[in-house]
Amino acid sequence: MNGKKFVCANLIACALAAAFLLFLFLYPHFVIRRLTPRLRQGAEEAKTYVLSEEWEEAEHVFSEVWEAFKEKKAFLKMFFNHEDVDELSVAFDTCGAMISVKEPQARAELARIANIVQYLYEIEAFRWYSLI
Amino acid sequence: MLVLFLRVVLLYLLVFVALRLTGKRQLSDLQPFDLVITLLIAELALEPATNTGVPLFYGIVPILTLFLLQNLVAYLSLKSEGVRKIACGQSIVLISKGVVEEAALRSARYTLSDLMEQLRSKDVFSVDEVAYAILETNGELSVLLKGAKQKPTCELLHIPAGESTLPLMLIQDGQVHHGALKRAGYNETWLKKQLQKAGILSERDVFFAFLTDNSMLHIQRYRSRGGNVIFFDTKGGGKERDT
Numbered sequence: 288m289n290g291k292k293f294v295c296a297n298l299i300a301c302a303l304a305a306a307f308l309l310f311l312f313l314y315p316h317f318v319i320r321r322l323t324p325r326l327r328q329g330a331e332e333a334k335t336y337v338l339s340e341e342w343e344e345a346e347h348v349f350s351e352v353w354e355a356f357k358e359k360k361a362f363l364k365m366f367f368n369h370e371d372v373d374e375l376s377v378a379f380d381t382c383g384a385m386i387s388v389k390e391p392q393a394r395a396e397l398a399r400i401a402n403i404v405q406y407l408y409e410i411e412a413f414r415w416y417s418l419i
Numbered sequence: 420m421l422v423l424f425l426r427v428v429l430l431y432l433l434v435f436v437a438l439r440l441t442g443k444r445q446l447s448d449l450q451p452f453d454l455v456i457t458l459l460i461a462e463l464a465l466e467p468a469t470n471t472g473v474p475l476f477y478g479i480v481p482i483l484t485l486f487l488l489q490n491l492v493a494y495l496s497l498k499s500e501g502v503r504k505i506a507c508g509q510s511i512v513l514i515s516k517g518v519v520e521e522a523a524l525r526s527a528r529y530t531l532s533d534l535m536e537q538l539r540s541k542d543v544f545s546v547d548e549v550a551y552a553i554l555e556t557n558g559e560l561s562v563l564l565k566g567a568k569q570k571p572t573c574e575l576l577h578i579p580a581g582e583s584t585l586p587l588m589l590i591q592d593g594q595v596h597h598g599a600l601k602r603a604g605y606n607e608t609w610l611k612k613q614l615q616k617a618g619i620l621s622e623r624d625v626f627f628a629f630l631t632d633n634s635m636l637h638i639q640r641y642r643s644r645g646g647n648v649i650f651f652d653t654k655g656g657g658k659e660r661d662t
Contacts, residue, residue: 369472
Protein backbone atom coordinates (compact mmCIF):
# COMPACT_ATOMS: atom_id res chain seq x y z
CA MET A 288 0.00 0.00 0.00
CA ASN A 289 1.56 3.32 -0.97
CA GLY A 290 1.69 6.35 1.35
CA LYS A 291 -1.36 8.18 0.01
CA LYS A 292 -3.55 5.08 0.06
CA PHE A 293 -2.42 4.28 3.60
CA VAL A 294 -3.27 7.79 4.81
CA CYS A 295 -6.69 7.52 3.13
CA ALA A 296 -7.37 4.08 4.65
CA ASN A 297 -6.25 5.34 8.05
CA LEU A 298 -8.51 8.39 7.84
CA ILE A 299 -11.49 6.24 6.85
CA ALA A 300 -10.73 3.79 9.68
CA CYS A 301 -10.53 6.67 12.18
CA ALA A 302 -13.80 8.16 10.98
CA LEU A 303 -15.55 4.78 11.16
CA ALA A 304 -14.12 4.09 14.63
CA ALA A 305 -15.25 7.50 15.88
CA ALA A 306 -18.72 7.05 14.40
CA PHE A 307 -19.06 3.57 15.88
CA LEU A 308 -17.94 4.81 19.30
CA LEU A 309 -20.44 7.65 19.12
CA PHE A 310 -23.18 5.13 18.31
CA LEU A 311 -22.09 3.01 21.30
CA PHE A 312 -22.15 6.05 23.59
CA LEU A 313 -25.62 7.10 22.52
CA TYR A 314 -27.69 4.03 21.61
CA PRO A 315 -27.35 1.83 24.73
CA HIS A 316 -27.71 4.91 26.94
CA PHE A 317 -30.84 5.97 25.06
CA VAL A 318 -32.47 2.52 25.32
CA ILE A 319 -31.63 1.96 29.00
CA ARG A 320 -32.79 5.49 29.85
CA ARG A 321 -36.22 4.66 28.42
CA LEU A 322 -36.33 1.17 29.92
CA THR A 323 -35.25 2.03 33.48
CA PRO A 324 -38.26 4.18 34.57
CA ARG A 325 -40.63 1.68 32.95
CA LEU A 326 -39.15 -1.27 34.89
CA ARG A 327 -38.59 0.64 38.14
CA GLN A 328 -42.05 2.21 38.25
CA GLY A 329 -43.66 -1.14 37.38
CA ALA A 330 -41.69 -2.88 40.14
CA GLU A 331 -42.61 -0.17 42.67
CA GLU A 332 -46.27 -0.35 41.69
CA ALA A 333 -46.28 -4.15 41.94
CA LYS A 334 -44.60 -3.83 45.36
CA THR A 335 -47.41 -1.56 46.57
CA TYR A 336 -50.01 -4.16 45.48
CA VAL A 337 -48.03 -6.95 47.17
CA LEU A 338 -47.89 -4.93 50.41
CA SER A 339 -51.68 -4.42 50.32
CA GLU A 340 -52.05 -8.07 49.27
CA GLU A 341 -53.92 -7.20 46.06
CA TRP A 342 -52.45 -10.19 44.29
CA GLU A 343 -54.39 -10.00 41.01
CA GLU A 344 -53.30 -6.41 40.37
CA ALA A 345 -49.78 -7.23 41.49
CA GLU A 346 -49.63 -10.13 39.01
CA HIS A 347 -51.03 -7.99 36.21
CA VAL A 348 -48.58 -5.12 36.72
CA PHE A 349 -45.65 -7.51 37.23
CA SER A 350 -46.38 -9.47 34.05
CA GLU A 351 -46.27 -6.20 32.06
CA VAL A 352 -42.89 -5.33 33.57
CA TRP A 353 -41.65 -8.86 32.96
CA GLU A 354 -42.68 -8.67 29.29
CA ALA A 355 -40.90 -5.33 28.90
CA PHE A 356 -37.74 -6.91 30.32
CA LYS A 357 -38.00 -10.03 28.09
CA GLU A 358 -38.34 -7.75 25.07
CA LYS A 359 -35.03 -6.03 25.81
CA LYS A 360 -33.12 -8.93 27.36
CA ALA A 361 -31.10 -9.67 24.21
CA PHE A 362 -30.22 -5.98 23.88
CA LEU A 363 -29.14 -5.81 27.52
CA LYS A 364 -26.93 -8.88 27.09
CA MET A 365 -25.27 -7.27 24.10
CA PHE A 366 -24.20 -4.15 25.97
CA PHE A 367 -24.03 -5.12 29.64
CA ASN A 368 -22.19 -7.68 31.68
CA HIS A 369 -24.00 -10.99 31.14
CA GLU A 370 -23.85 -11.86 34.86
CA ASP A 371 -25.77 -8.69 35.77
CA VAL A 372 -28.44 -9.36 33.15
CA ASP A 373 -28.72 -13.02 34.23
CA GLU A 374 -29.08 -11.89 37.84
CA LEU A 375 -31.93 -9.62 36.82
CA SER A 376 -33.52 -12.45 34.85
CA VAL A 377 -33.33 -14.78 37.87
CA ALA A 378 -34.87 -12.05 40.06
CA PHE A 379 -37.79 -11.75 37.62
CA ASP A 380 -38.31 -15.54 37.54
CA THR A 381 -38.21 -15.80 41.36
CA CYS A 382 -40.53 -12.84 41.80
CA GLY A 383 -43.01 -14.22 39.23
CA ALA A 384 -43.13 -17.55 41.09
CA MET A 385 -43.59 -15.80 44.47
CA ILE A 386 -46.45 -13.59 43.27
CA SER A 387 -48.21 -16.58 41.71
CA VAL A 388 -48.25 -18.33 45.14
CA LYS A 389 -49.13 -15.03 46.89
CA GLU A 390 -45.87 -14.96 48.83
CA PRO A 391 -45.45 -11.57 50.63
CA GLN A 392 -41.63 -11.88 50.35
CA ALA A 393 -42.09 -11.04 46.65
CA ARG A 394 -41.65 -7.37 47.65
CA ALA A 395 -38.00 -8.08 48.48
CA GLU A 396 -37.48 -9.52 44.99
CA LEU A 397 -39.24 -6.51 43.46
CA ALA A 398 -36.90 -4.21 45.37
CA ARG A 399 -33.98 -6.26 44.06
CA ILE A 400 -35.25 -5.90 40.49
CA ALA A 401 -35.50 -2.13 40.92
CA ASN A 402 -31.95 -2.02 42.32
CA ILE A 403 -30.41 -4.05 39.51
CA VAL A 404 -32.20 -1.97 36.85
CA GLN A 405 -30.93 1.21 38.51
CA TYR A 406 -27.41 -0.25 38.66
CA LEU A 407 -27.48 -1.03 34.90
CA TYR A 408 -28.65 2.51 34.22
CA GLU A 409 -25.86 3.95 36.38
CA ILE A 410 -23.24 2.02 34.38
CA GLU A 411 -24.30 3.80 31.20
CA ALA A 412 -24.94 7.20 32.76
CA PHE A 413 -21.93 9.45 33.06
CA ARG A 414 -20.88 10.05 36.66
CA TRP A 415 -17.55 11.43 37.81
CA TYR A 416 -17.24 8.70 40.41
CA SER A 417 -17.66 6.04 37.70
CA LEU A 418 -14.31 7.09 36.29
CA ILE A 419 -12.36 5.98 39.34
CA MET B 420 -19.88 2.94 27.19
CA LEU B 421 -18.86 6.62 27.56
CA VAL B 422 -17.49 5.85 31.01
CA LEU B 423 -15.55 2.93 29.54
CA PHE B 424 -14.15 5.28 26.88
CA LEU B 425 -13.09 7.90 29.42
CA ARG B 426 -11.56 5.26 31.68
CA VAL B 427 -9.42 4.04 28.79
CA VAL B 428 -8.35 7.62 28.03
CA LEU B 429 -7.28 8.03 31.68
CA LEU B 430 -5.52 4.66 31.66
CA TYR B 431 -3.72 5.56 28.43
CA LEU B 432 -2.50 8.84 29.89
CA LEU B 433 -1.40 7.13 33.09
CA VAL B 434 0.57 4.37 31.34
CA PHE B 435 1.99 6.89 28.89
CA VAL B 436 3.20 9.28 31.60
CA ALA B 437 4.58 6.38 33.64
CA LEU B 438 6.53 5.09 30.63
CA ARG B 439 7.87 8.54 29.78
CA LEU B 440 9.00 9.07 33.35
CA THR B 441 10.73 5.71 33.66
CA GLY B 442 13.23 6.96 31.11
CA LYS B 443 14.51 5.52 27.89
CA ARG B 444 16.00 2.39 29.39
CA GLN B 445 12.60 0.77 29.30
CA LEU B 446 12.07 1.41 25.62
CA SER B 447 13.19 -0.74 22.77
CA ASP B 448 12.62 0.36 19.20
CA LEU B 449 9.20 1.81 19.88
CA GLN B 450 8.23 5.37 20.63
CA PRO B 451 6.54 5.72 24.05
CA PHE B 452 3.04 6.10 22.63
CA ASP B 453 3.53 3.02 20.44
CA LEU B 454 4.63 1.06 23.47
CA VAL B 455 1.54 2.11 25.45
CA ILE B 456 -0.66 0.70 22.71
CA THR B 457 1.35 -2.51 22.53
CA LEU B 458 1.08 -3.02 26.27
CA LEU B 459 -2.60 -2.27 26.53
CA ILE B 460 -4.24 -3.77 23.46
CA ALA B 461 -3.27 -7.38 24.08
CA GLU B 462 -4.51 -7.21 27.66
CA LEU B 463 -7.77 -5.50 26.64
CA ALA B 464 -8.52 -8.05 23.95
CA LEU B 465 -7.87 -10.96 26.30
CA GLU B 466 -10.76 -10.39 28.73
CA PRO B 467 -13.72 -10.41 26.28
CA ALA B 468 -11.98 -13.12 24.25
CA THR B 469 -11.67 -15.55 27.14
CA ASN B 470 -14.64 -14.57 29.32
CA THR B 471 -17.96 -15.20 27.58
CA GLY B 472 -19.75 -13.36 30.40
CA VAL B 473 -18.27 -10.08 29.18
CA PRO B 474 -19.89 -8.46 26.12
CA LEU B 475 -17.57 -8.12 23.14
CA PHE B 476 -18.19 -4.38 23.15
CA TYR B 477 -16.25 -4.16 26.44
CA GLY B 478 -13.18 -5.07 24.40
CA ILE B 479 -14.11 -3.22 21.24
CA VAL B 480 -14.67 0.19 22.88
CA PRO B 481 -11.25 0.35 24.62
CA ILE B 482 -9.40 -0.92 21.55
CA LEU B 483 -11.09 1.60 19.25
CA THR B 484 -10.39 4.32 21.82
CA LEU B 485 -6.70 3.42 21.86
CA PHE B 486 -6.64 3.31 18.08
CA LEU B 487 -8.06 6.83 17.90
CA LEU B 488 -5.74 8.14 20.62
CA GLN B 489 -2.76 6.60 18.89
CA ASN B 490 -3.68 8.28 15.62
CA LEU B 491 -4.33 11.58 17.38
CA VAL B 492 -0.94 11.57 19.13
CA ALA B 493 0.81 10.54 15.90
CA TYR B 494 -0.95 13.32 13.97
CA LEU B 495 -0.23 15.98 16.59
CA SER B 496 3.41 14.85 16.82
CA LEU B 497 3.68 15.27 13.09
CA LYS B 498 2.23 18.77 13.17
CA SER B 499 3.71 20.20 16.35
CA GLU B 500 7.28 20.21 17.59
CA GLY B 501 6.03 20.76 21.16
CA VAL B 502 3.76 17.74 21.09
CA ARG B 503 6.53 15.67 19.52
CA LYS B 504 8.85 16.56 22.40
CA ILE B 505 6.22 15.55 24.94
CA ALA B 506 5.16 12.38 23.15
CA CYS B 507 8.52 11.09 21.93
CA GLY B 508 10.94 12.92 24.16
CA GLN B 509 14.20 14.37 22.95
CA SER B 510 17.52 12.88 22.05
CA ILE B 511 20.04 13.19 24.87
CA VAL B 512 23.73 13.74 24.26
CA LEU B 513 25.50 11.32 26.63
CA ILE B 514 29.02 11.89 25.36
CA SER B 515 29.97 15.28 23.98
CA LYS B 516 33.41 16.01 22.51
CA GLY B 517 34.68 12.83 24.15
CA VAL B 518 33.40 13.79 27.62
CA VAL B 519 30.74 11.69 29.32
CA GLU B 520 27.93 13.99 30.44
CA GLU B 521 27.05 12.98 34.00
CA ALA B 522 23.90 15.10 34.21
CA ALA B 523 22.62 13.66 30.92
CA LEU B 524 23.29 10.11 32.15
CA ARG B 525 21.33 10.82 35.32
CA SER B 526 18.37 12.35 33.46
CA ALA B 527 18.22 9.33 31.13
CA ARG B 528 18.52 6.93 34.14
CA TYR B 529 21.59 5.52 32.46
CA THR B 530 24.48 4.08 34.43
CA LEU B 531 28.02 4.06 33.12
CA SER B 532 27.71 0.26 32.77
CA ASP B 533 24.63 0.71 30.56
CA LEU B 534 26.53 3.19 28.43
CA MET B 535 29.51 0.85 28.07
CA GLU B 536 27.19 -2.04 27.22
CA GLN B 537 25.52 0.01 24.49
CA LEU B 538 28.89 1.15 23.15
CA ARG B 539 30.16 -2.43 23.03
CA SER B 540 27.10 -3.43 21.05
CA LYS B 541 28.27 -0.81 18.52
CA ASP B 542 31.75 -2.42 18.43
CA VAL B 543 33.21 0.39 20.51
CA PHE B 544 35.16 -0.90 23.48
CA SER B 545 36.65 2.29 24.85
CA VAL B 546 35.05 5.63 25.64
CA ASP B 547 38.07 7.51 24.33
CA GLU B 548 37.20 6.36 20.80
CA VAL B 549 33.90 8.26 20.98
CA ALA B 550 33.41 11.89 20.02
CA TYR B 551 29.63 11.95 20.47
CA ALA B 552 27.08 9.42 21.74
CA ILE B 553 23.41 10.33 21.51
CA LEU B 554 20.59 8.46 23.15
CA GLU B 555 17.78 8.56 20.59
CA THR B 556 14.08 8.81 21.43
CA ASN B 557 13.54 5.12 20.66
CA GLY B 558 16.23 4.09 23.19
CA GLU B 559 18.93 3.39 20.60
CA LEU B 560 22.41 4.84 21.06
CA SER B 561 23.95 6.62 18.07
CA VAL B 562 27.72 6.86 18.16
CA LEU B 563 30.06 9.16 16.27
CA LEU B 564 33.67 8.03 16.59
CA LYS B 565 36.58 10.41 16.84
CA GLY B 566 38.01 11.28 13.43
CA ALA B 567 41.03 8.98 13.70
CA LYS B 568 38.84 6.03 14.73
CA GLN B 569 36.28 6.37 11.97
CA LYS B 570 36.11 3.78 9.21
CA PRO B 571 37.65 5.06 5.99
CA THR B 572 35.20 5.63 3.16
CA CYS B 573 35.69 5.12 -0.56
CA GLU B 574 35.55 8.89 -0.91
CA LEU B 575 38.32 9.37 1.61
CA LEU B 576 40.47 6.71 -0.06
CA HIS B 577 39.65 8.03 -3.53
CA ILE B 578 38.35 4.62 -4.64
CA PRO B 579 35.47 4.59 -7.15
CA ALA B 580 32.40 3.25 -5.38
CA GLY B 581 29.86 1.00 -7.07
CA GLU B 582 26.35 2.18 -7.70
CA SER B 583 24.17 1.77 -4.60
CA THR B 584 21.16 -0.31 -5.55
CA LEU B 585 19.06 -2.81 -3.67
CA PRO B 586 19.65 -6.49 -4.43
CA LEU B 587 16.62 -7.79 -6.30
CA MET B 588 15.08 -11.21 -5.67
CA LEU B 589 14.43 -12.53 -9.20
CA ILE B 590 13.33 -16.07 -8.35
CA GLN B 591 11.86 -17.30 -5.11
CA ASP B 592 10.60 -20.84 -4.48
CA GLY B 593 10.82 -21.60 -8.20
CA GLN B 594 8.66 -18.60 -9.14
CA VAL B 595 9.95 -15.70 -11.21
CA HIS B 596 9.33 -12.26 -9.66
CA HIS B 597 8.39 -10.34 -12.79
CA GLY B 598 8.21 -6.99 -10.98
CA ALA B 599 11.80 -7.31 -9.69
CA LEU B 600 12.98 -8.47 -13.11
CA LYS B 601 11.42 -5.39 -14.70
CA ARG B 602 12.94 -3.13 -12.05
CA ALA B 603 16.37 -4.61 -12.83
CA GLY B 604 15.79 -3.68 -16.47
CA TYR B 605 15.69 -7.25 -17.79
CA ASN B 606 13.09 -9.66 -19.11
CA GLU B 607 12.36 -13.37 -18.78
CA THR B 608 14.38 -14.26 -21.89
CA TRP B 609 17.46 -12.68 -20.31
CA LEU B 610 16.84 -14.60 -17.08
CA LYS B 611 16.44 -17.91 -18.94
CA LYS B 612 19.75 -17.25 -20.74
CA GLN B 613 21.49 -16.59 -17.44
CA LEU B 614 20.06 -19.77 -15.96
CA GLN B 615 21.22 -21.74 -19.00
CA LYS B 616 24.70 -20.28 -18.59
CA ALA B 617 24.62 -21.54 -15.03
CA GLY B 618 23.52 -24.97 -16.26
CA ILE B 619 19.97 -24.69 -14.95
CA LEU B 620 17.20 -25.77 -17.28
CA SER B 621 14.19 -24.42 -15.48
CA GLU B 622 13.46 -21.74 -12.87
CA ARG B 623 11.47 -24.41 -11.03
CA ASP B 624 14.82 -25.95 -9.99
CA VAL B 625 15.82 -22.72 -8.26
CA PHE B 626 15.19 -22.18 -4.55
CA PHE B 627 16.10 -18.51 -4.86
CA ALA B 628 18.09 -16.21 -7.11
CA PHE B 629 18.91 -12.57 -6.55
CA LEU B 630 20.80 -9.97 -8.47
CA THR B 631 23.26 -7.89 -6.47
CA ASP B 632 24.21 -4.28 -7.13
CA ASN B 633 27.41 -5.34 -8.92
CA SER B 634 25.54 -7.51 -11.46
CA MET B 635 26.27 -10.75 -9.65
CA LEU B 636 23.51 -13.33 -9.84
CA HIS B 637 23.38 -15.41 -6.69
CA ILE B 638 21.54 -18.67 -7.37
CA GLN B 639 20.76 -21.50 -5.00
CA ARG B 640 19.16 -24.68 -6.32
CA TYR B 641 16.69 -26.76 -4.34
CA ARG B 642 18.38 -29.41 -2.23
CA SER B 643 16.48 -32.05 -4.26
CA ARG B 644 18.09 -30.59 -7.44
CA GLY B 645 21.60 -30.58 -6.00
CA GLY B 646 21.34 -27.69 -3.54
CA ASN B 647 24.44 -26.00 -4.97
CA VAL B 648 25.08 -22.26 -4.84
CA ILE B 649 26.22 -20.43 -7.94
CA PHE B 650 27.64 -16.91 -7.99
CA PHE B 651 27.26 -15.76 -11.49
CA ASP B 652 28.58 -12.54 -12.96
CA THR B 653 25.93 -11.64 -15.51
CA LYS B 654 28.49 -9.54 -17.36
CA GLY B 655 31.19 -12.20 -17.27
CA GLY B 656 31.68 -15.85 -16.24
CA GLY B 657 30.19 -17.83 -13.37
CA LYS B 658 31.71 -19.71 -10.49
CA GLU B 659 30.09 -22.41 -8.43
CA ARG B 660 30.37 -23.21 -4.77
CA ASP B 661 29.21 -26.57 -3.48
CA THR B 662 27.18 -26.59 -0.30
